[in-house]
Amino acid sequence: MPSDPQAADSGSPAPTPTPADSSPQRGTLWPLLASELSVLFRRRRTAAMLATLAAVPVLIAVAVRLTRSTTPGRGPAFLDRITENGLFVVLTALVLCTPLFLPLTVGVTSGDTVAGEAGQGTLRYLLVAPAGRFRLLLVKYVGAAVFAVAATASVIVAGTVAGLLLFPVGQVPLLSGDVVSPWVAEGRILLVGAYVCVSLLGLSAIGLFISTLTDVPVGAMAATVALAIAAQVLDALPQLAWLHPWLFSHYWLGFADLLRQPIEWGSFGSNALLQLGYLAVFGAFAYGRFATKDVLS
Amino acid sequence: MSGQFAIETHTLTKQFGAQTAVNGLDLDVPTGAVFGFLGPNGSGKTTTIRMLLGLAAASSGTAAVLGRPMPRELDAVLPRVGALVEGPAFYPFLSGRDNLLRLDSADPHAPRASRKARVGQALERVGLSPAASKKVKAYSLGMKQRLGLANALLRPRELMVLDEPTNGLDPQGTREVRNLIRSLAAGGTTVFVSSHLLAEVEQICTHAAIMRAGSLVAQGTLAQLRGEGKRTATVLTPDAGAAKSVLARLGLVPDAGIDGEGVADTGFDSTVTAALPADHLVPEAIVAALVADGVRVRGFSVDTGSLEDRFVALTGEGFDVAQ
Numbered sequence: 001m002p003s004d005p006q007a008a009d010s011g012s013p014a015p016t017p018t019p020a021d022s023s024p025q026r027g028t029l030w031p032l033l034a035s036e037l038s039v040l041f042r043r044r045r046t047a048a049m050l051a052t053l054a055a056v057p058v059l060i061a062v063a064v065r066l067t068r069s070t071t072p073g074r075g076p077a078f079l080d081r082i083t084e085n086g087l088f089v090v091l092t093a094l095v096l097c098t099p100l101f102l103p104l105t106v107g108v109t110s111g112d113t114v115a116g117e118a119g120q121g122t123l124r125y126l127l128v129a130p131a132g133r134f135r136l137l138l139v140k141y142v143g144a145a146v147f148a149v150a151a152t153a154s155v156i157v158a159g160t161v162a163g164l165l166l167f168p169v170g171q172v173p174l175l176s177g178d179v180v181s182p183w184v185a186e187g188r189i190l191l192v193g194a195y196v197c198v199s200l201l202g203l204s205a206i207g208l209f210i211s212t213l214t215d216v217p218v219g220a221m222a223a224t225v226a227l228a229i230a231a232q233v234l235d236a237l238p239q240l241a242w243l244h245p246w247l248f249s250h251y252w253l254g255f256a257d258l259l260r261q262p263i264e265w266g267s268f269g270s271n272a273l274l275q276l277g278y279l280a281v282f283g284a285f286a287y288g289r290f291a292t293k294d295v296l297s
Numbered sequence: 298m299s300g301q302f303a304i305e306t307h308t309l310t311k312q313f314g315a316q317t318a319v320n321g322l323d324l325d326v327p328t329g330a331v332f333g334f335l336g337p338n339g340s341g342k343t344t345t346i347r348m349l350l351g352l353a354a355a356s357s358g359t360a361a362v363l364g365r366p367m368p369r370e371l372d373a374v375l376p377r378v379g380a381l382v383e384g385p386a387f388y389p390f391l392s393g394r395d396n397l398l399r400l401d402s403a404d405p406h407a408p409r410a411s412r413k414a415r416v417g418q419a420l421e422r423v424g425l426s427p428a429a430s431k432k433v434k435a436y437s438l439g440m441k442q443r444l445g446l447a448n449a450l451l452r453p454r455e456l457m458v459l460d461e462p463t464n465g466l467d468p469q470g471t472r473e474v475r476n477l478i479r480s481l482a483a484g485g486t487t488v489f490v491s492s493h494l495l496a497e498v499e500q501i502c503t504h505a506a507i508m509r510a511g512s513l514v515a516q517g518t519l520a521q522l523r524g525e526g527k528r529t530a531t532v533l534t535p536d537a538g539a540a541k542s543v544l545a546r547l548g549l550v551p552d553a554g555i556d557g558e559g560v561a562d563t564g565f566d567s568t569v570t571a572a573l574p575a576d577h578l579v580p581e582a583i584v585a586a587l588v589a590d591g592v593r594v595r596g597f598s599v600d601t602g603s604l605e606d607r608f609v610a611l612t613g614e615g616f617d618v619a620q
Contacts, residue, residue, distance in 0.1 A: 028405035035402040043390060121386025122400075125448065128350050128382065129403035130375035136403070294353040 029139065032131060036143045040109070046147065049105040050154045056101060057093035057159030061086075065166045077256075085172055086163030087185050091192065091259075093159045094152075098196055098252050102151055103228035106200045109147040110207025111221035113140040114290065118215040118297040133291050141208050141283065148200035156193045160186070178261035188259055195255040195268055202248035202278030203228055209286040215297040245270075248278050302361070303328045303456050303487035304349060309358035311344050318344040320511040321358065326489055326504070331482045333498035333519075334491040336508030337612055342491045343383050345508075346460050350380055363455055376406040379454040381462055385445030389434035393425055393444050396433055401451050419447040424473065438465035446477065457481055459490045463497060475501050495605045505604070509612045523601050528573040530583060533596030537567035540592045544571050547586055566595055573599060 040046055064082045076095045081088040114137070117123035126136055163169065172185035180188070207224035214220050231249040234240055244250050251274060254267035304326035311319040319341040326332045336342050347353040349360055351368035360367045362374050387396045397416040401407050407415075420429050423443040433441065442465050449457055459478075463471045478488050478501050492498050498505055499519065506516035515522055530549070534540050541551045549571040573580070580599045587594050 031402040031409055032405070035399045039388060039391065039399060120388065121384070122388060124347075124350075124352055124382050125380075125386060125400055126403045127352060128375055128378070128380045129400055129407075130351075130371060131403035132372060132405070135405070292354065294347070296347065296353060 029135060032135060033139045033142060036139045037146060040143050040147060041150075046109070049108065050150060053097060053101055053105060053151050053154045054158035056097055057089050057155055058162045060092055060096070061089045061159070061162035061166045064089075082163070082167060084168075084170075086165075086167030086169045087160070087172055087182060087189065089163035089167070090156055090159030090189050093155050094192060094196060094255070095253065097155050098199070099232055099249075100229075102148075102155075102196065102200060103203055103249075104225055105151050106144070106148050106203050107207055107225035107228055108221045110144040110204040111211050111219075111224040112217045113144055113208050114211040114286075115214050115217040115220040116211075118295065119217050121297060123297060124295050127295060134287065137208070137212075137287055137290055140211075141204065141286075144204040144208060145197075145201060148204055149197050152193050152196045152200070156189060160189070174259050174261050175256060176260040180261070188263075191258045191263075192255045195258060195271065196252075198268075198272050198275050199249075199252045202275040202282070205279040205282035205286070206248070209282040209289065212286050212290040212293060245274075248274065250274065301328060302326055302364075303330070304332075304360070304362055304489060306345075306349075306360045307358055309345070309348060309360050310356050311341075311348060311353065312356040317511055319348070322513055324506060324513065324516065326487065328487050329482070329485060330504045331478060331488045331502045332490065333502035333505035334489060334508070335493065335495065335498060335505055335608060336491075337493065340508040340612070341511040342508055343460055346380075346382055346458055346489075346491060350378070350382065350458065351375065352382070376404055376452070377455045378458060379449030379451070379456070380458040380460075381442075381445045381449050382458070382460050384461065384464060385441040385448075387433040387441065387444060390432060392430050392432055393436065393440075393447075394420065394429040396444065397448055397451065400448050404452075407452060415451055416447075419450045420444075422450055422477070423447045439467055439470050442466055443470065446474070454481075454486055457486055457488045457490075459488065461492060462490060463492070463494060471497070495603075495608055499604045507608060507611050514611045515607070519604065522607055523604060529600050530571050530573045530580060531596070531598050531600065532569045532583075532587065532592075532594060533566050534569065534587075534593055535566050535595070536592045537569055539590060540569045540587060540594075543587050543590050543592060544569065544583070547583060549573065549583075568596075 060079070061082070064079070076092050078088045078091040078095060082092060114123065117126060127133065131139075169182050171179045172182060173179050174185075174188075203224065206227060207220065210223050210227075211217070211220040228249065231247045232252075235244055235247050235250055251267055251271035254271060257264040257267045302325050304324060306322050306324040309319060309322040309324070310317065322341075322345060324345070334342055334345075344353065348355050349362055349367060351371040351374075354368065363377055365374050367374060387393075388399065391399065394416055397419060398412060401412050401416060402409075417426070417429075420426050423446050425440065425443050425447060428436065428440060433444065436444065442462070446459075446462060449459070457478075462478075463474050466474060475497065478490065482488055482503075490498070490502070502519055504516070504518050505522055507514050507522070529552075530544075532540050532544070544551050551569055551571045580597070584594060584597050587597075
């Protein structure tokens with residue numbers, strides 16, 4: 001964030017208006033961001049999405065607990081390990097949520113960022129306040145990214161609790177065959193969570209850009225989710241192998257590398273680089289569009 | 298200093314594709330004025346306001362608000378401007394108070410320490426304090442309108458831009474808004490109010506401009522606008538024929554009345570009307586001439602054209618002025 005040496009203490013009313021300065025001022029971003037997060041997380045829709053995500057590991061755990069019979073090699077990865085160790089509930093849930101549920105909720109939130117305000121008419125009042133177009137877009141993106149973190153955390157927390165309550169927890173065998181303590185394993189799970197959060201940064205940026213294109217939030221949400229699905233479909237076609245490393249969803253399920261001893265950081269790095277690339281490109285598109293957009297809603 | 302004009306535009310134009318929404322607007326809103334911005338629906342009022350507030354970019358021309366070019370110095374200008382643009386808009390799932398807190402935090406210049414107090418005062422000022430904790434989705438249109446006004450009042454402003462501020466308000470609310478505008482003006486705030494409620498504009502405005510189909514057709518003080526309309530002399534008398542000939546002798550042209558001769562038969566008394574040119578003799582001379590000729594004058598009046606007459610003359614019939 002560019003800093004401004006003149007950034008006046010916003011706590012005292014300036015006798016003369018602050019000189020024109022289009023750059024956001026340090027220290028004045030936080031009130032808007034706090035307000036954005038508060039509005040985001042006080043929405044019933046956000047709570048419902050987080051609850052749905054939390055329900056996934058709980059359903060998995062309960063289903064496995066009730067049937068007690070899992071056929072090794074069938075169902076999502078890690079599913080057959082759950083009865084031995086409750087911590088695998090989280091990993092199974094993340095494998096299930098990463099391709100669909102998480103992109104769905106992230107698509108809804110990021111697609112709503114600008115289009116939602118525009119559709120509601122509050123965008124014009126934010127801009128007249130004046131929130132500043134760059135500041136507003138930045139705050140909107142950070143809000144969407146925080147939601148992605150909350151969504152992932154929701155799966156991890158619910159999965160960990162369900163796993164601990166319903167299944168024994170002991171030494172955890174890693175994919176490389178090494179066995180680690182539950183604490184180390186939980187640390188690895190948090191790393192996987194960080195990986196998933198990073199994976200969603202690119203999609204959030206795409207959603208933000210699409211959101212600047214329309215005043216109809218549902219359209220932006222649907223388009224973002226559709227893109228997430230399309231990217232995964234393309235990623236599954238071997239004929240398009242040349243395209244695969246450029247798809248934002250390409251490394252989404254690569255977090256298994258974090259479950260080896262020693263940790264293989266290769267996919268984490270490639271994923272982070274790719275996501276930052278998407279963030280830079282679509283962030284720039286979003287600003288390019290929004291900075292000159294006529295707000296007529 | 299903001300100088301002589303709070304709002305000044307030069308050949309401000311906005312095109313949407315082939316359609317010209319605002320065409321070569323030269324608007325001068327004097328500092329300290331209560332300025333009525335009039336025009337039928339779709340005449341470009343709101344588009345102009347959007348350009349003034351930096352929400353939409355002008356296709357050509359320039360605009361200055363509080364003496365600074367817009368939208369270039371938007372960040373410096375907008376904190377000094379309170380605005381209600383095209384109706385209120387809020388987060389329905391937040392309370393009225395939380396909505397104002399949200400919008401106030403969007404302004405980086407708004408002092409954080411006084412935020413709650415300022416929000417409380419603004420709510421108090423529009424009479425919404427009892428409903429401050431209710432969610433906005435439970436508000437009536439009038440309450441939302443008041444909340445929109447409260448948002449514009451969050452900080453002391455040098456300019457208030459109010460787009461249809463009394464829309465949806467009951468008569469008491471309308472009255473309160475009028476009083477609010479008067480008190481703002483008394484405090485030195487320039488008020489730019491767009492409306493199609495002409496009676497209201499006549500009551501509170503010092504200046505006005507009239508838009509038609511994207512172009513400005515008149516602007517000036519209210520007196521100027523009315524004055525540019527014609528004055529009419531009306532004589533109430535049983536001797537209509539005699540009155541007519543006296544008026545004709547004085548160089549006036551009696552209007553074609555209901556009976557086609559400038560004479561309307563209203564029972565025993567008739568009214569004779571004639572347009573009164575601005576440079577014409579003083580009205581009392583007409584009465585004197587009538588009386589000298591033995592015309593029984595039972596009523597005489599000179600009516601300055603109302604703003605409504607002027608408005609309809611400029612923008613054409615077919616607009617629901619009485620709404």
